[in-house]
Amino acid sequence: MKQIILAAALALTFPSSALADAPKGLAWDIVEWLTTEIGPRHGGTEAEARARVWAVAKLKALGFANVRIEEFDMPVWVRGEERGSIIAPFPHRFALTALGNSGATPATGLKAEVIAFTTYDAFKDAPDAMVKGKIVYVSHAMHRTMDGSSYGIYGVLRRQGPSLAAKKGAAAILIRSIGTSEHRTPHTGNTGWEAGVSPIPAAALSNPDAKHLETVMARAKGKPVTIDLTLTPKFTGSQKSGNVIAEVPGTDAAAGLVVIGGHLDSWDLGTGAIDDASGVAITTEAAKRLLDTGKKPRRTVRLVWWGAEEVGIFGGNAYFEAHKAEPHALAAESDFGADRVWRLDVRLPDAARPLAERLGKALSPLGITLSKELAGGGADVGQLVGSGVPAIDLQQDGTRYFDLHHTAEDTLDKIDPALLAQNVEAWSIMVNMVANAPEDLMAGQRK
């Protein structure tokens, strides 16, 4: 009978996650909430809006000041059906996914021969006649890097390849996923179209499917390889998105704002756990700990849950336009998963060098070392930092980040609560020290 009771009282029998015994706190709660009760939060959609409403209630309940949504308008692209197969000489059904902003095929699909390139450079150098009317496939050799640097290098294929294929007259483009997953879960991500270029269908094959196509090309021994591709994404016009903002008020407005946060939106394939519910959650718990000291910091800490980052950094750009006239002492975003922080990068005026040294010492017990790299700040604060605002990066270990990035695998079960807690600890130390630093952090901005 005991087992029957267990089954009936189910809420008691399932812990709220599979890792119930690991340390958990506010950050975990936020990640679990966003991934479980909201799920995917594609920029400009109803789900993202629902998350904003909840966020405001949650941040008010936590005691933050000036909690509000700052809305903006943005064009919205939504995924449709997506499937593709090799139809000759050796049939195979691909695991693939459309890139953000991809054009559509006819609803009945598009059949064409493949022309394949081993590198983006080889594709760039190919004459248009070789590509015209074909489905272009481009491979690459992206591998894991702890600092994520391979993403910038190989990602050019996703960011620029489709536009180039369109200009060369290709019927469509398939790329090997920009990611390191060895699984049949393709990596999506945005592409862009140069002015005047008409979008063509553009999709990423999972890495195993990319390897499969390459083996088929080799075994076809020069026979044409043909593909049938169906992608039916569309633009649904201009929609509302928004940034959610909350503050820990400071005592010295002239010392400038400390802006921290992550992005609330996610890609649509997974539930946006590592990208970027974790960043939102880490920075929120860090700000909450500052609030809970009960002592106002010198600088106001402004927490932002940016909207619509994945699909074009719309939230970051809207924030910049709305707030660029305010004095900003620091910008820092958490947007690289939930694995451990291993490195501290800073971009501070010379006068604030002592702050960097103090941060390095304070973070050292967590396994974090001060580097010579210049901090970038993160996508949503890119314009702020570009305009001269100091930045700090708490660099996370990215070794497995691109196994999950922009795939259906970006789900709660991939987050290790102990590593999430290390992030919170590091951010708490950093935010507290920066908010209270006696140095003039804006020295570099005053010409």
Next chain:
Amino acid sequence: MKQIILAAALALTFPSSALADAPKGLAWDIVEWLTTEIGPRHGGTEAEARARVWAVAKLKALGFANVRIEEFDMPVWVRGEERGSIIAPFPHRFALTALGNSGATPATGLKAEVIAFTTYDAFKDAPDAMVKGKIVYVSHAMHRTMDGSSYGIYGVLRRQGPSLAAKKGAAAILIRSIGTSEHRTPHTGNTGWEAGVSPIPAAALSNPDAKHLETVMARAKGKPVTIDLTLTPKFTGSQKSGNVIAEVPGTDAAAGLVVIGGHLDSWDLGTGAIDDASGVAITTEAAKRLLDTGKKPRRTVRLVWWGAEEVGIFGGNAYFEAHKAEPHALAAESDFGADRVWRLDVRLPDAARPLAERLGKALSPLGITLSKELAGGGADVGQLVGSGVPAIDLQQDGTRYFDLHHTAEDTLDKIDPALLAQNVEAWSIMVNMVANAPEDLMAGQRK
């Protein structure tokens, strides 16, 4: 210009696999061929038939004797559409897949509340009234084991759970995948229906989706959780399948046959690389090496590529019915992936103990040790072994086998050519020694 030429001469630029520098031979060629040029080979389908035709040509070309197909009839179940979502309280689209022999939902789907159980035993003990009309979900705690023993234990949920759910009046059953993948690639596999039980829809959730459902159940705090499930598989009636047989003739018919092989068919989600193109390939290269010694062995070695194993061991059963009257000295199947052989299990008459000792010594340099476990032989030779035929198992490391087993991940890229080669080496040694052993291997069969 060099890069353009590379692109044009593509067959030269893509090696036939991503691991081009590792050792490769006949076994690799067979696996690559089956997975690339045929792909999934679901029992009783046209693809499996196409593989048989190629196999005969290949085995003849390799010089084997008595190459033939032995056909049999079997009922065929084929997958249809499959999708499922939590519709309340927190929407989520599952990665799921129908179990083999699953019943169908209406084409428009089936909506019902979920009743969840943490173990198969809890579900078994639940009163019918608790389950009636609901979608049953059953979890479990299967973990990796090197010897694969967890599959037998936890697999009862897949094999018997659906039939039990149908008897209790459930509308459908979802199980946590019987497998260890941490990815959103659910594990299929056959289920069976007790006589007189009408099939109900039965599917496996990927492990991340199973965890997600469990988190939703916990966060729902007693509110009903409802699911919309659509599965449209069907039976296509009786179809032809077959076993492909080839022989290395021996000199002493009275010494009995040595039957080795793997199964040609695969599940339909991946390309059947580890299950079981690799088993077919390993045993074929081992037999080919024996053939290439140029010296007839004492015993005839009969190589069988069994058909339709996954969907009910139809090939193994057909072989038994056709050949049970012939003297069999040994049966051995390779059907546990392509990772390294680590253990030698035997089931030999006492008189053949010296053979076991010699095998242990000969395989020791490959890291293989003679165990005290009794060999089972493999699914396709189960009836032979049950009838008293000796068996040998070259046990493979199954640590990662159930990450891939019966999923879309069962693809060529998961096979390590060096480990495949170790299997071939071990099988070559074993087959040669057994085929030529002076011992009487059939002593135990003559009462």
